[in-house]
Amino acid sequence: MNRNVAPTCGATLCTAVISGSDIMFMLFPIAAGSMLLVIIAILVINLVPGREYPSYWW
Structure with missing residues (x-):
């Protein structure tokens, strides 16, 4: 929405492209x-x- 790139995403992409x-x-x-x-x-x-995951399977 505001055209920002998350730092971790940008760093991973830059590292992959450069290397x-x-x-x-x-x-x-x-x-x-x-x-x-x-x-x-x-x-x-x-x-x-009192809680279990998953409670049921379809």
Whole structure:
């Protein structure tokens, strides 16, 4: 909306372009960060008494 680039996104992109890295250089941090966030969320939600994640599967 305001045409700003997040510093981490810009730094990752600049590093990939300047170093001539392949696509895995950009995909690995994204995948690792996403998996880490999901693991932390599952651990935190399961530490709260009376709550379970996931509560059901479709």
